[in-house]
Amino acid sequence: FLRRMIDQTLIEQEAKKAGVGVAAVKDEDAMAMIRDMLEKNNVSMQTYLKKLAAEGNTLENVKKEIKGQILRMRLLRREVQSRILITDEEIGQYYDQPRQDYEGKEAVHIKQIFLPAPAQADKMTRERIKNQARELHQRILNGERFEMLAAQYSKGPAAAEGGDIGFVERGIIVPEVEKEAFSLPVGQISNVIETDLGYHILAVVDKRGAGLKPLPAVRDEIKAKIEDEKVAKKYDEWIDGIRKKSFIDVRL
Numbered sequence: 001f002l003r004r005m006i007d008q009t010l011i012e013q014e015a016k017k018a019g020v021g022v023a024a025v026k027d028e029d030a031m032a033m034i035r036d037m038l039e040k041n042n043v044s045m046q047t048y049l050k051k052l053a054a055e056g057n058t059l060e061n062v063k064k065e066i067k068g069q070i071l072r073m074r075l076l077r078r079e080v081q082s083r084i085l086i087t088d089e090e091i092g093q094y095y096d097q098p099r100q101d102y103e104g105k106e107a108v109h110i111k112q113i114f115l116p117a118p119a120q121a122d123k124m125t126r127e128r129i130k131n132q133a134r135e136l137h138q139r140i141l142n143g144e145r146f147e148m149l150a151a152q153y154s155k156g157p158a159a160a161e162g163g164d165i166g167f168v169e170r171g172i173i174v175p176e177v178e179k180e181a182f183s184l185p186v187g188q189i190s191n192v193i194e195t196d197l198g199y200h201i202l203a204v205v206d207k208r209g210a211g212l213k214p215l216p217a218v219r220d221e222i223k224a225k226i227e228d229e230k231v232a233k234k235y236d237e238w239i240d241g242i243r244k245k246s247f248i249d250v251r252l
Contacts, residue, residue: 010242011072025070030063033070080234086226094222095215104213106170108181109206111146111163114156117198133192133199140189146203156200167208177202 038048052058095102113136117129136153140146147162154163170178177200180190190202 007239007243008068008072010239010246011075012068013246014075014242025067025074027063029070030066033066034059034062076231076235080238081227081231084227084230084234086223086230090226091219091222092215094226095218102213102218104208104210106182106210107167107208108204109167109208110165110181111150111203111205112156112158112165112177113146113150113154113163113201114159114197115153115199116155119196130192130194130199133201137189137192137201140201140203146189155198163203164205167206176200182207 034048035045038045049059052062113133115129115133115136117126121129132153136149139149147164150159150163151161156163156165158164158166168178168181170182172178173181174195174197176193176195180193181202181204184190184202184204186204186207188204190200190204193200193202
């Protein structure tokens with residue numbers, strides 16, 4: 001903890017020398033990061049403020065800490081990241097290492113219309129929902145767009161995107177739906193599939209087989225990994241150099 005505090009102070013000093021002080025980081029930047037964090041965790045600002053108060057902390061302290069993080073990243077880009085070069089040869093060598101990270105699994109790209117009907121629902125309710133699913137299925141067969149019906153009626157994931165779930169591998173979705181998805185040809189519409197969750201209608205968009213992903217497909221991913229490794233190494237060298245040339249007076 002003490003080392004982290006010292007490093008943060010040294011970084012702030014270096015930032016000032018480089019003309020990138022904490023004052024240059026706007027409150028709006030810190031608040032944007034806080035709001036993004038809360039949104040991802042489905043936490044309201046009011047709940048978060050209460051939590052901070054219970055911990056004896058304040059929003060101002062959090063903003064100050066985040067400003068320090070933003071400052072560190074800006075300085076990192078300026079002093080470290082901008083000096084990093086990644087060659088095609090390095091990417092190729094990384095790709096030729098043990099390749100389990102790039103072994104693609106069999107997957108199917110599906111769109112789904114899902115009408116929930118819990119198993120504990122009474123028989124009449126399930127039958128009503130099943131009939132609704134059958135009607136939607138028939139409308140698709142009659143030429144209505146799957147995406148429009150999914151957006152209007154589906155209660156499943158990605159309904160707003162026309163039910164487009166994207167590629168899914170085996171073992172991800174419920175067995176009954178998985179069996180149908182992987183057995184149907186591309187371009188086909190499934191029958192109504194009944195599960196304990198409800199009723200599903202699938203559209204199979206595309207399929208891909210298992211095997212090694214080609215280099216172009218994973219090039220950006222590999223480049224990012226190499227960059228992360230180089231940045232971490234360069235940062236350690238950079239901060240170590242700053243420590244060595246700085247006078248640190250620790251008073252406990």
